[in-house]
Amino acid sequence: MFWIGTNQLDTEQRQAVQNIPTSDSFLLTGPAGSGKTNILLLRAKFLLLKGESNFKIIVFTQSLRQFVVAGCEHYGIDPDSAVTQMRFFREILKEYGVAVEEPEDFEASRALLAGKVMSLIDAKRISDSYCETLLIDEAQDYTDTELLVFRGLCKRLVLAADSRQSIYKATHTPDLPERLVGGNVVTLRYHYRSGLSLCKVADAILSDAATYPRVQAGCHYPEAEKPSIVRSVPCNTFEDQLATIVENLREHIALYPGEKIGVLFPKREQVEAFKEILTVSALVDGNKQIWVDTMHAAKGWEFRAVHLGGGEVLSRMGPVQKRLIYTGVLRGKTSANIYYSGHLPGYLNAALAVLEPPQPDPEFDDLFKK
Known part of the structure; x- marks a missing residue:
């Protein structure tokens, strides 16, 4: 499930982990089973070993967070680095003293939270120095506002996405992820999971x-x-x-x-x-x-x-x-x-x-x- 040595990575996977400068943002694309989540975890470990520990790994669901937390423990990363996007936004709003009454509807709640954090960014109450790096898994599932919030909260943005697996009602403008990382895209062609x-x-x-x-x-x-x-x-x-x-x-x-x-x-x-x-x-x-x-x-x-x-x-x-x-x-x-x-x-x-x-x-x- 998680890699244990460099010999398990192909050339494209190694490039995404090691050959892109830590100062760069990029979009990682590839099919299911190509190792995108593993690469995000190894990229986080790479940052950690360089002394750059101010990062968050953002996931969409609590279930996926459990998987990523297991990966953090496997690679020696603080499990608290992994957080769902909803919890991440709630923590920011609480930190900056913004009270929120969330509706029961999931889509309405996520839109409200993202809008409130975007208001902080627009008002210049929070800047891109909040996090050095945000690593976003399943980026195809986020809205325009959510992606723009991620971009506004960090110096470097790393997105992992596969448009074939976009299964939520809310979607983003098709080319927005590429624009948010300055067109820096790494494409994984091979996958190893499914027969x-x-x-x-x-x-x-x-x-x-x-x-x-x-x-x-x-x-x-x-x-x-x-x-x-x-x-x-x-x-x-x-x-x-x-x-x-x-x-x-x-x-x-x-x-x-x-x-x-x-x-x-x-x-x-x-x-x-x-x-x-x-x-x-x-x-x-x-x-x-x-x-x-x-x-x-x-x-x-x-x-x-x-x-x-x-x-x-x-x-x-x-x-x-x-x-x-x-x-x-x-x-x-x-x-x-x-x-x-x-x-x-x-x-x-x-x-x-x-x-x-x-x-x-x-x-x-x-x-x-x-």
Whole structure:
């Protein structure tokens, strides 16, 4: 999950860590599994060893912060350096004596916090000397205001982003990240997490190659050693899905001892329903391998096998649904199971079909069968 030696980095990854002057801002782009979060952590360690400890690693969700905190502990970085953007903004406002009554709605709350901090910047009550460096993970998920606030709070800005994994309603102006770092972009071409089958399905989900670069071309996963697989698992009801996932988890715990296994759903209430089932099941997870969360919250994580439940509700997730299931599939390394009751969206069925041989033409009578 985290690198332990220089021999594990390719040339482009080394450049992003070591060959860019610490005085420079830059944007790091690359597909899922290309090591962007790891590079942010190593860049932070590089700054630390140069005596430049006034930095923050900003993440979007509390779940991702847990992953980054584990990375901080692995590389010898103060875990308190990692903070969610919402908490970061709240701490600044509290420090400068700005009272805020946040609305319950998440999007409204994040907009209010960013606006209040921007007001401090505009009023010159706070400057870019607040932090020497801000390292922003999942930068594609931030709004224009949030990105401009980050830029106004630091001397150097390091952004890591992949537009293919933008799964929140609020997005920024397409070229804003590049402008905020003066056009200094480092592109990672290769990724090492997800097997070829997962990459093929992901590419077929985001089928517009003009907008979404293909990930299978840069796949360096050891397919010959651990052949990858993506399966759809039809179930009669959502409750049947939950029971089937539990049974499949038994197999994966035995098959992948000591490795993380993800169980992800589109909606929070589905997550809570599965947690209840897991609590009363006889499944033994002594090594704490199983991670249960929403697809949104699991960004940045990686799992040897990933179980994606509730596929039938994807069609109700609005314009982000394709990028949501795309991100979910690419959380997996070797295996991805997609569970559903009723119907999967047509684009997802078509994506899964790329792994199957072409189907023969149906008989005319078949058209009248359910």
